[in-house]
Amino acid sequence: xxxxxxxxxxxxxxSVYAIIALGYTMVYGIAKMLNFAHGDVIMIGAxxxxxxxxxxxxxxVVSIVIxxxxxxxxxxIIEKIAYKPLRKATNLAxxxxxxxxSYFLQNMALMLFGSNPVSFTSVINWQGISxxxxxxxxxxxxIITIITCVVIMIxxxxxxKNTKPGQAMRAVSEDKExxxxxxxxxxxxxxxTFAIGSGLAAIAGALLCSSYPSLTPYxxxxxxxxxxTAAVFGGIGxxxxxxxxxxxxGIIEILAKAYISSQLADAIVFxxxxxxxxVKPTGILGKQIKEKx
Amino acid sequence: MNLYKxxxxxxxxxxxxxxxxxxxxxxMSVMESTGNLSSLMKGLLVPVCAxxxxxxxxxxxxxxxxxxxxxxxxxxxxxxxxxAFFSRATQETIPDVPRFILALVIGTAxxxxxxxxxxxxxxxxxxxxxxxxTLAFGEIIKxxxxxxxxxxxxxxxxxSIKDQLSLGMDLDGKMLINGPQGITGTPxxxxxxxxxxxxxxxxxxxxxxxNSRTGRAVKAxxxxxxxxxxxxxxxxxxxLIAFTxxxxxxxxxxxxxxxxxxxxxxxxxxFGYNMSIMILVYVVLGGIGNFSGSVISAVILTMLPELLRxxxxxxxxxxxxxxxxxxxxxxAPALLKWRDDHGLTTAAILGKFKKxxxx
Amino acid sequence: xxLLEVTNLGISFGGLRAVDEFNLSIEQGELYGLIGPNxxxxxxxxxxxxxxxxxxxxxxFLDGKDVTGKxxxxxxxxGVARTFQNIRLFGDQSVxxxxxIGLHNSxxxxxATGIFxxxxxxxxxxxxxxxxxxxxxxxxxxxxxxxxxxxxxxxxQRELEIARALATNPKLLLLDEPAAGMNxxxxxxxxxxxxxxxxxxxxxxxxxxxxxxLVSGICEKLTVLNxxxxxxxxxxxxxxxxxxxxxxxLGE
Numbered sequence: 002x003x004x005x006x007x008x009x010x011x012x013x014x015x016s017v018y019a020i021i022a023l024g025y026t027m028v029y030g031i032a033k034m035l036n037f038a039h040g041d042v043i044m045i046g047a048x049x050x051x052x053x054x055x056x057x058x059x060x061x062v063v064s065i066v067i068x069x070x071x072x073x074x075x076x077x078i079i080e081k082i083a084y085k086p087l088r089k090a091t092n093l094a095x096x097x098x099x100x101x102x103s104y105f106l107q108n109m110a111l112m113l114f115g116s117n118p119v120s121f122t123s124v125i126n127w128q129g130i131s132x133x134x135x136x137x138x139x140x141x142x143x144i145i146t147i148i149t150c151v152v153i154m155i156x157x158x159x160x161x162k163n164t165k166p167g168q169a170m171r172a173v174s175e176d177k178e179x180x181x182x183x184x185x186x187x188x189x190x191x192x193x194t195f196a197i198g199s200g201l202a203a204i205a206g207a208l209l210c211s212s213y214p215s216l217t218p219y220x221x222x223x224x225x226x227x228x229x230t231a232a233v234f235g236g237i238g239x240x241x242x243x244x245x246x247x248x249x250x251g252i253i254e255i256l257a258k259a260y261i262s263s264q265l266a267d268a269i270v271f272x273x274x275x276x277x278x279x280v281k282p283t284g285i286l287g288k289q290i291k292e293k294x
Numbered sequence: 295m296n297l298y299k300x301x302x303x304x305x306x307x308x309x310x311x312x313x314x315x316x317x318x319x320x321x322m323s324v325m326e327s328t329g330n331l332s333s334l335m336k337g338l339l340v341p342v343c344a345x346x347x348x349x350x351x352x353x354x355x356x357x358x359x360x361x362x363x364x365x366x367x368x369x370x371x372x373x374x375x376x377x378a379f380f381s382r383a384t385q386e387t388i389p390d391v392p393r394f395i396l397a398l399v400i401g402t403a404x405x406x407x408x409x410x411x412x413x414x415x416x417x418x419x420x421x422x423x424x425x426x427x428t429l430a431f432g433e434i435i436k437x438x439x440x441x442x443x444x445x446x447x448x449x450x451x452x453x454s455i456k457d458q459l460s461l462g463m464d465l466d467g468k469m470l471i472n473g474p475q476g477i478t479g480t481p482x483x484x485x486x487x488x489x490x491x492x493x494x495x496x497x498x499x500x501x502x503x504x505n506s507r508t509g510r511a512v513k514a515x516x517x518x519x520x521x522x523x524x525x526x527x528x529x530x531x532x533x534l535i536a537f538t539x540x541x542x543x544x545x546x547x548x549x550x551x552x553x554x555x556x557x558x559x560x561x562x563x564x565f566g567y568n569m570s571i572m573i574l575v576y577v578v579l580g581g582i583g584n585f586s587g588s589v590i591s592a593v594i595l596t597m598l599p600e601l602l603r604x605x606x607x608x609x610x611x612x613x614x615x616x617x618x619x620x621x622x623x624x625x626a627p628a629l630l631k632w633r634d635d636h637g638l639t640t641a642a643i644l645g646k647f648k649k650x651x652x653x
Numbered sequence: 654x655x656l657l658e659v660t661n662l663g664i665s666f667g668g669l670r671a672v673d674e675f676n677l678s679i680e681q682g683e684l685y686g687l688i689g690p691n692x693x694x695x696x697x698x699x700x701x702x703x704x705x706x707x708x709x710x711x712x713x714f715l716d717g718k719d720v721t722g723k724x725x726x727x728x729x730x731x732g733v734a735r736t737f738q739n740i741r742l743f744g745d746q747s748v749x750x751x752x753x754i755g756l757h758n759s760x761x762x763x764x765a766t767g768i769f770x771x772x773x774x775x776x777x778x779x780x781x782x783x784x785x786x787x788x789x790x791x792x793x794x795x796x797x798x799x800x801x802x803x804x805x806x807x808x809x810q811r812e813l814e815i816a817r818a819l820a821t822n823p824k825l826l827l828l829d830e831p832a833a834g835m836n837x838x839x840x841x842x843x844x845x846x847x848x849x850x851x852x853x854x855x856x857x858x859x860x861x862x863x864x865x866x867l868v869s870g871i872c873e874k875l876t877v878l879n880x881x882x883x884x885x886x887x888x889x890x891x892x893x894x895x896x897x898x899x900x901x902x903l904g905e
Contacts, residue, residue, distance in 0.1 A: 035422040086626030092421045094621045101617030108611040268437040271430035279415045506767025514743045514754045521741035525821050526729035526758045
């Protein structure tokens with residue numbers, strides 16, 4: 002039964018990675034940039050939930066909604082101030098700026114909340130279920146996390162396929178110049194993408210800290226990098242790819258922790274990233290992009 | 295003086311930089327010997343040189359290869375641990391001076407080797423992917439060092455990735471690498487003089503490299519890879535050479551760093567992501583492609599917050615703002631226009647200089 | 654034996670057949686034109702000839718040697734150099750250095766020699782400077798040797814690109830729309846320059862061009878490409894009077 006428990010934990014962690022990976026993959030697909038700060042938005046989201054619940058005694062659902070609003074606003078502000086002016090800048094400049102923003106958020110949080118970890122109260126108040134006569138326990142956290150992830154995926158895929166703003170997002174990611182000619186407001190579309198990604202980051206933050214309750218200003222950076230790995234794994238720019246990549250990566254990490262070495266688990270996850278990028282840089286569901294000569 | 299004027303601009307700049315470094319070295323040494331240097335400043339002299347070296351190495355990668363590496367702290371880490379390991383292992387058998395020279399050679403060579411091995415796969419990627427993969431390699435190096443246990447006793451070297459006990463050493467044994475506790479008791483041989491000499495050497499090597507046949511090829515590949523291929527440049531070979539040299543210089547920084555402290559551990563702050571970012575700030579603030587600038591900003595950014603104690607809490611925050619503001623300052627259209635209006639763009643400034651020359 | 658012999662060359666991108674059954678034979682010393690409407694696949698042919706794209710079918714022989722699918726750098730070493738429609742200079746380096754990079758494979762010294770500034774470094778650099786200035790002087794660019802390549806005026810940038818290509822000592826020079834963006838005067842100068850370098854460097858030239866005055870003025874033979882296929886081939890005057898060609902250019 003040990004293996005099944007690990008598998009379910011892996012799926013649960015993978016679901017969180019998948020939700021975070023959505024933020025990376027959508028932004029990368031549309032703005033062609035690696036938003037390094039995305040992981041830190043998760044951390045901010047988790048702190049907001051923590052403040053609302055622990056300090057102000059608000060119910061979990063209300064706290065999460067507030068956190069979503071805050072993170073959405075934060076994502077849009079970051080995009081407007083730091084990224085938008087750099088649309089025509091080199092890749093290197095954008096990447097360095099994104100790293101700067103990531104670092105800024107971490108250190109702001111460090112000043113506001115201190116470096117000591119705070120103990121996050123789970124937003125899910127359910128013990129979960131017990132199967133096979135009690136030998137297989139599935140926590141409420143795991144069940145809710147997985148369900149949330151699946152629901153988000155379905156809604157997002159529907160949104161991108163069937164709504165006007167969603168179609169605009171696809172058009173911009175396909176060909177920005179053509180989208181402009183078609184009268185699509187590219188700036189608004191990119192802004193919307195950041196908003197959605199950051200809103201999802203708030204949910205991911207709450208779910209992540211419900212399962213791993215120690216919250217510090219650095220909580221977001223590792224899951225952020227791993228989720229980017231997941232996005233690359235699944236194929237950058239692809240929503241189902243983020244789901245597949247996230248789940249696979251979560252399972253790999255938990256199994257590596259259980260069966261190989263808990264200290265080397267991160268190294269193994271990074272090794273996966275390296276291998277994927279070298280063997281199939283376009284990921285499982287990604288498309289080939291070629292430089293025009 | 296005429297001889298100096300005949301040299302080209304970049305050589306003149308190199309000589310000026312070395313002159314300033316030597317001057318600073320003399321001032322600091324005099325202050326140290328007359329007891330006018332606070333213990334805090336004294337403790338920073340070698341680390342500043344170590345950071346400057348890593349920054350010079352990273353600048354070769356960012357400025358001339360045109361690729362962002364977030365793993366240079368990892369190469370620094372390799373240089374630090376291999377050299378410290380060697381020094382500890384041979385502490386009783388080799389005299390001080392040759393041992394340190396060997397440690398320096400080994401640390402540099404191992405960092406270069408790691409750089410080379412990592413570059414083979416990594417340099418097939420570009421841009422964001424390359425950055426994230428170098429970051430991953432840096433983290434892997436750090437993680438692996440943290441699970442290494444190596445001890446030495448009368449029977450020889452013992453190795454484990456579990457814990458100290460599973461080494462099964464005799465009572466006379468000593469730990470060389472003790473997992474997360476790292477290496478303790480490395481001889482403190484990095485003097486300020488050695489550090490300055492190495493830094494000056496690194497500046498000369500990088501300057502000569504980028505102004506040579508190979509360096510031109512590297513810059514050509516950075517400027518336009520497809521065009522570089524069509525004039526017959528073996529792109530992969532030159533990228534590998536540049537990346538390997540860049541990693542080796544970071545390794546020298548690691549050797550200096552390791553032989554300046556008693557207890558060497560691999561944490562996020564000294565060899566992880568945070569260190570890579572700090573070095574990146576030095577490179578960006580000093581000017582991408584400008585080696586002297588890297589040294590200047592490393593010196594200022596390390597010394598300043600320590601001098602103004604109040605600043606040190608805000609140090610990291612200031613670093614992040616520096617990164618963002620500098621990028622916006624150089625690239626944001628609105629700011630570029632403002633700079634044009636106030637004569638602050640590179641083009642405008644160069645224009646002023648040119649006019650002066652004509653007069 | 655012809656210098657360049659291309660047989661049945663073809664390439665597909667996904668489902669799109671960009672170039673199909675392309676045949677071409679260029680003799681030593683010829684000045685050959687490749688023309689055709691936009692999107693006909695001319696630059697794609699250049700990209701295959703220089704190894705930037707790997708052809709799906711067909712063979713490319715240079716001087717009797719099979720260079721099909723070889724790496725771009727190796728094809729250059731075999732004797733093919735080119736310019737680009739959208740100029741690709743090493744913009745952050747001086748005009749002189751751009752040409753010296755073209756000379757890279759003709760003058761050798763190792764990385765260590767450069768780093769340690771051994772005597773061979775100074776001797777070789779001096780020779781390279783001399784040779785580079787010699788090539789630049791053909792284009793009247795020797796006085797601008799120290800300027801950054803990106804600061805040259807547009808027409809001069811095109812000429813520098815040709816100079817850089819010539820520095821690699823090619824047998825075959827491919828020029829992709831050398832007159833693009835030039836006014837009639839500049840185009841006339843360019844025609845003279847092309848004739849001059851052909852004589853000075855003894856190089857065979859294949860060029861893509863839309864400017865019919867230039868094409869009919871200097872090209873001895875032409876191949877017309879339309880929708881990825883050869884529409885007509887032969888002596889310039891014959892090809893330009895071919896009713897099929899006129900139809901393709903003017904439409905029906």
